[in-house]
Amino acid sequence: MNMQGFDRTGGGHAGEMVASRPAPAHGRPSECAVEPIGIVLEISGAGSKIALDLNRLTECAQDADPSVAMSGQVGCQIKIRVANGWLLASVRTQKKDAKIPGGILADADFLGEGEEERLTGRIHGFRRGVTLYPIPGALVYPATSEDLRQIYASDGRSSVQIGNVYPTKDIRAGLYVDALLGKHFALLGSTGTGKSTSAALILHRICDHAPEGHIIMIDPHGEYSAAFRTNGVILDVSNLQMPYWLMNFEEHCEILLTSRGDDRQLDSEILGKCLLEARSKSRLAEQLGKITVDSPIPYLLSDLGIIINNAMGKLDKGHTSAPYLRIKNKLEELKTDPRYQFLFSGMLVGDTMTEFISKVFRLPSFGRPISIIDVSGVPSEITTTVVAVLSRLVFDYAVWSREETTRPILLVCEEAHRYVPNEKNADGSSVGRILSRIAKEGRKYGISLGLITQRPSDLAEGVLSQCGTIISMRLNNDRDQAFVRAAMPEGARGFLDSIPALRNRECIICGEGVSIPMRVSFDDLAEQRRPASADPSFTQLWNSSGGEEETVARTVQRWRAQGR
Template identity: 70%
Template sequence: MGLVFQIAGSSSQLLLEAAVLAHYSHDSDPSVAMAGQVGSQIKMRVGSSWLVANVRTMVLDRHDPTKIVADIDFLGEGDEERLTGKIYGFRRGVTRYPTPGTEVYPVSSVEMNQIYAADERANVQIGTVYPTKSTRAALYVDSMLGKHFALLGSTGTGKSTSAALILHRICDLAPQGHIVMIDPHGEYSAAFKTNGAIFDVNNLALPYWLMNFEEHCEVFVTSEGAERTLDCDILAKCLLAARSKNRLAESTGRLTVDSPIPYLLSDLTNILQNEMGKLDKGTNSLPYMRLKTKIDEIKTDPRYSFMFSGMLVADTMHDFLAKVFRLPANGKPISIIDVSAMPSDITSTVVSVLARLVFDYAIWARNEPQRPILLVCEEAHRYIPSSKTGGGQAVRKILERIAKEGRKYGVSLGLITQRPSDLAEGVLSQCGTIIAMRLNNDRDQAFVKAAMPEGARGFLDSIPALRNRECIICGEGVAVPIRVALDNLEPERRPASSDPSFTEQWRDCGGENEILERTVNRWRNQGR
């Protein structure tokens, strides 16, 4: 096809024959037909090894229009089969670079199978490697989950279906696994109804007393500035007193405001009332009234009953962890936590409690047989925003901590987002595997490029040109960076996230009065 023109550590150049590329483009083998084009693979011989590289850019030689100058990134090397001259035993990284003048050849589909063939490590197959029709793309599950992963893509690129595909494959591989997924739009319940446990406002029954002090403040304290500090101090004192009333507190050596000890909300309001009546308190009654009013308001609001019902005061911590963390899984290794019907002002606190329970469980179970947990966060930019001000800071802190320290304790984080540029700085770089679908926004593309390893740059340039349900995968979960056309998922395993057909549904008319009546009724009763 051509020759090696220039060699450098980070990027090298080839001089390709335009006529030869045109000849290859008619080849029946799709890999050979693509040879030399942007995103394709080429090979060159060094000693008894074949080096494999990815073509990043192409430009016509100004001095000779029959030649094309191409930038390449080296992927790895393999041994040469004596009889056929083909590649086998492919491995990542390069031990010897070629010299200028080394001849360059196309890579066939048979060799692509060798390059991308999964080794004996546990893996799941999720699609076909571009540009082949048959080479299967594999994700190494232990490597991907051990160092966290991120799935990124603009709305409408098939992100939800791709997430469902990857999670289904993992569930099929490990039916006794432990996966917790935060679902903010109620999309994934349909996808995992046969092999997952579905929790929403009707059956989650999240006990309020599992919140730590910071989460209590987010829910109960409404004031700002200096007043907020004062209200939080009063709440800390009264919350500790309320927790200490439980008999469990007597057997607890070091009781703190963060200890997950059940308490009655009525006890908390009574203690606030008593403290307010004391003459030696260092402030007026207003902070006590603010807290008491907010607690009473939440207690009586039916929208909060999934968390603040009087029925949730019993010590159900063991049972709650067992059902949400799938301990044991009983063939349903994934919990879908549907937070779509929860009041928006408490959603981030619910996610914070669940994420912190995952992390705290892992810390306190260090001396036990390990049960690693995967926490998957859809719409991650909501919970780990780049802004360090405003509400929802508790969830931001715990997810950042899991990103930094989770793998030491067997907690894996999966982030799914359409706005990677809105994520807190540094979180994306903690993800060892990045699965990037099409991103339309320049700022998002730049953000992803900054987080990806150097060798994947050629692939990154094609992110805006990816088709729906195509992605670039690089990092720990794959042997080398790859572009993948993802498999089709069976209809019954897909999330409920398809776009509406306006023209079809606008043609459908009749029964509008009944639709409005039922909708208004559900709206008023805050039920489904």
């Protein structure tokens, strides 16, 4: 393929010889950038097939501009001449084709379009989407760093900067906060790719941008406490003090019922009647009049135990005492188990719902907009229920506060695949249902959902597709890659091929939160703002000794006390 045969005006086909080139002016890009590197062969709705000149790509590879130097590579940006403007596209595939002597056949996906600056030839006024398509024979040029600087520049919307656009060193990558949070987002990445640190970086940037915000993060491993001590509130089993009576009937069943099958159905009917009676004994219930078994009305555990006992003693109950004993014994077990004290405390029951919601939801935030809910100390058998209660409170509060001034809330779930599993791994727990509902309906009520996971293919079907912005770090598993590929828009397909090859703390971002899909190198985060997620150095730790007996003794003491 001979590039000298291209029409430099971009209007003709190969073979229509026009060798003129605009004279370089001050501020113009390099020679490599003003010469075409290929020609459009075929057009479709979302992209095109182009022929790239191998000789021109070799010339461009030596250019000082890193964007020009990467011209033609998979995942890079190119621009196509259309009338008096430019169409930006991303190269998705490359292959040698015998029909194109000295050339490469490539597929490119359209990203958006912009006008041409008269003096420099650069793109300006860039906007996503395509209104004017090129025709076969249109010329293909390298996109320069100055082009990308214009394209990635903020369009005036509120944004936070999180890193640099690859392959440049100084073009900043920004996330549009309202678009990111208004339509949910997902952060994906295999273990060891820097996912936790990147999540902390994004949340820190949002907290700095909106110090009076309202963010709740479910932290299953206790990683994020160290990162947000100065600008957040850390809540764990020692200070969470979550009132048990905030649980609805379904959540009570998950904690108090141990039976399965037909026995569980019977036990749930008994618990429902007894729980409603216990709630009805409250003075608050008397003031409200009619209540349901789900109403967040305080009640005494001792009252519930007495009501179950009395129901068991009735002669007309119609069945044996076994179901009553099961519920009663489980209730007594939970009341005496020290691991459950954060939920079933022995204190007098008061109506602390307003105080609890204000504390957890950061209403007001007092300049500390994020609550880190460390559930690592919660007994594993009820962790999902605790997360369900917190998530449902977010949703219910948003629903019942519609007549008030809207206070949007961001709910972030680390290890999201544990709470919203796919059908294959689903256990029927309430947390999956409430988080799925938030994903589908939360935007109407001012709830934003942030999902962080290392196994996107284990997420419930459809949940990832509800996320308007996807931030994907390296994924090593083929199934995960395919799952993310299906959830991302077509224009990002060229970037998806680089997901397995991303370095640590690099990502592909596409969707509503960015102007166009981009590959980003995350900023470094100050030591005191990082989560405690660094991998241990076996070599270093195994070559030092001292104090092992004291360490074991202290660990055993905490172990026995079930404290942390």
